Amino acid sequence: MIFSRLIGRRRIYRLPVRWKNCSVELPLIPAGSPAILKSREGFVESVLIPSFDKFFISCNLYRAEPSKAVVQIIHGAAEYKGRYHVFATYLQRHGFSVLVSDQRGHGDSIDARFVRGFMPSIEVLVEDQWYITRFLKQEFFGQPIHLLAHSFGSNIARLYLHSHDEHIASLVMTGSPCYVLGIRIGMAFVKLLMLFLSPHGYGFISGKLTTSASLKWVCSDPSVIEERRIDPYRKNFRYQLAAIHTIFNSVNALHTYPNRPIKHPSLPILCISGSEDPVPGFAKGLADTQASLKRIGYTRIFMKVFPAMRHEVLMEREKELVFTLITQFLDGKYQGARLDDWQL
Secondary structure, eight states, rough: OOEEEEEEEOOOEEEEEETTEEEEOOEEEEETTTTTTTTTTEEEEEEEOTTTTOEEEEEEEEOSSOOEEEEEEEEOTTTTTTGHHHHHHHHTTTTTTEEEEEETTTTBBOOHHHHHHHHOOOHHHHHHHHHHHHHHHTTTOOEEEEEEETTTTHHHHHHHHHGGGGGGGGGEEEEEOOTTTHHEEEEHHHHHHHHHHOOOOOOOHHHHOOOSSSSTTTOHHHHHHHHHEEEOTTTTOOOOOHOOOHHHHHHHHOOOOOSSSOOOOOOOEEEEEEETTTTTTTTHHHHHHHHHHHHTTEEEEEEEEEOOSSOOOGGGGTTHHHHHHHHHTTTTTTTOOOOTTTTO
């Protein structure tokens, strides 16, 4: 069992969210609901954060006592916040408070406009993460905020850097996709399908992205593959055409560069992948990712490839190796070292 037990007695939980020039009091949330659970490591708070358009982003907040820093996690495609519980509690035990959000159209970040499987533009998703950062800056005043993103979430994180890099202490990306030649052709094809079927339609490409016949490339642990097949949040998950266009656009944007100098060129960036993960594009794709980040102006880029691991390195059998590396990175073990001297 991921969680030891549900909180037995129902209570009312009210969370005020305040930042500069804005004060919002969230709706009443019953603390005994499935969203608020008690684990062996402590309480997991269910938090709703209003974004720029008053859409409420569903998040899990793990407070460390004491807390030395905060980690903001962006999940990947066809995922949701609950999948990161084991990793989040690991960081919590090591003194990091953690917030994991459901992106729009995933998990519990849904409403009549954003049903499960529908996503708005990539710009909206980036802005959502900025509003989460603003919440964390208020809630954990003075503490450094680290951004950690997986797969499609890494694309969002890289675009986040264009306008907000000065607000984070470091960036960790796992399974980060590489730029794909011909992605604009794919975008044009999806747009054509949207004209015929509507943005909320489902083309044959919808199943290709989320219900592949073989999921062996995802993880070498069969239990993780089985979990994906039976998880009620994921087993029948299909992206609508608008969401697929957003994903393709995020890949295309990996080769777009800000038209102004970045504010935090010394931002430490760690890219982690498995040697058997096709998503980062193996050696050629990783080299392209590193070159793109350097072209933007970043100077402290660390790359680590774990042998025999696949796409979801945080779910692998030897995930503790990845956890340890990330914790060392967040603790600044690379400080003062040349890139070649810090042994990853």
